Amino acid sequence: MITITDVHKIFNKGKANQVNAVNGISLEIKNGEFLVIVGSNGSGKTTMLNLIAGSVLPDKGTISIDNADVTKLPDYKRGQWIARVFQNPLSGTAPDLSILDNFRLASLRTKTKGLSVGVNDVFKKQVQEKVASLGMGLQDKIDQPMGTLSGGQRQALTLLMSVMDSCKVLLLDEPTAALDPRSADVVMRTADTLIRDFNLTAVFITHNLKDAFNYGTRIIQMGEGGIINDLSGTERASLKQNDLFDWFA
Numbered sequence: 001m002i003t004i005t006d007v008h009k010i011f012n013k014g015k016a017n018q019v020n021a022v023n024g025i026s027l028e029i030k031n032g033e034f035l036v037i038v039g040s041n042g043s044g045k046t047t048m049l050n051l052i053a054g055s056v057l058p059d060k061g062t063i064s065i066d067n068a069d070v071t072k073l074p075d076y077k078r079g080q081w082i083a084r085v086f087q088n089p090l091s092g093t094a095p096d097l098s099i100l101d102n103f104r105l106a107s108l109r110t111k112t113k114g115l116s117v118g119v120n121d122v123f124k125k126q127v128q129e130k131v132a133s134l135g136m137g138l139q140d141k142i143d144q145p146m147g148t149l150s151g152g153q154r155q156a157l158t159l160l161m162s163v164m165d166s167c168k169v170l171l172l173d174e175p176t177a178a179l180d181p182r183s184a185d186v187v188m189r190t191a192d193t194l195i196r197d198f199n200l201t202a203v204f205i206t207h208n209l210k211d212a213f214n215y216g217t218r219i220i221q222m223g224e225g226g227i228i229n230d231l232s233g234t235e236r237a238s239l240k241q242n243d244l245f246d247w248f249a
């Protein structure tokens with residue numbers, strides 16, 4: 001569980017251009033919850049994700065993950081809990097290395113779920129099986145440099161690699177914003193499957209209201225650094241796509 005208590009983040013404090021990007025948010029994100037965050041530009045979504053990731057530290061308030069207080073821990077020390085996929089497909093992988101070597105690198109970085117590193121043929125076969133599960137035909141290309149793949153293919157592989165380590169929390173920062181609709185669809189379906197298979201707690205920022213409607217177990221709308229809508233359970237289940245569009249009317 002991620003517990004966020006009265007968290008504030010102020011940029012340019014005391015200056016004329018001061019911004020209260022996150023303004024006293026309290027939020028509990030349960031284990032296995034798939035939280036979607038929507039909101040207009042500048043409403044504080046990315047700052048919120050950065051606060052959870054530890055790439056931005058709060059001015060006030062506390063954040064804990066599984067009852068461990070991580071408020072002052074920088075992002076590299078939250079790696080045991082958190083994996084993050086960014087908007088840019090180029091940011092998650094090494095372009096000159098093959099798919100296989102990228103997986104090898106990822107598995108050396110952390111203890112990788114379901115892969116036995118060291119035995120080459122066994123490892124290769126396991127990677128092929130994992131990659132085949134994406135349904136993109138990439139299992140026949142695992143010796144090919146990552147840089148030769150399309151953005152959608154790379155983003156799907158980045159997702160797969162990031163959730164295979166020991167993480168419990170997956171942060172998705174507009175992971176499909178740079179992709180064409182078909183690749184975006186594959187990446188979102190992959191994310192959804194992986195979140196379920198590994199029982200991850202996920203936080204997904206998107207401007208795509210169709211994705212916001214189709215995915216997730218809970219939806220939050222941010223506005224001016226606060227939460228202005230928060231639906232889960234039966235309320236989320238009975239939400240209509242048009243209701244979501246009305247939030248932005």
Ligand SMILES: Nc1ncnc2c1ncn2[C@@H]1O[C@H](COP(=O)(O)OP(=O)(O)OP(=O)(O)O)[C@@H](O)[C@H]1O
Pocket residue numbers: 011012019020021039040041042043044045046047048
């Ligand atoms: N490092 C920073 N320095 C100064 N101001 C910042 C910084 N990061 C964010 N802000 C400001 O904080 C506010 C919230 O920004 P944030 O990026 O969290 O919004 P967002 O909801 O993710 O927006 P978008 O949908 O455009 O990505 C904005 O006014 C932004 O300009």
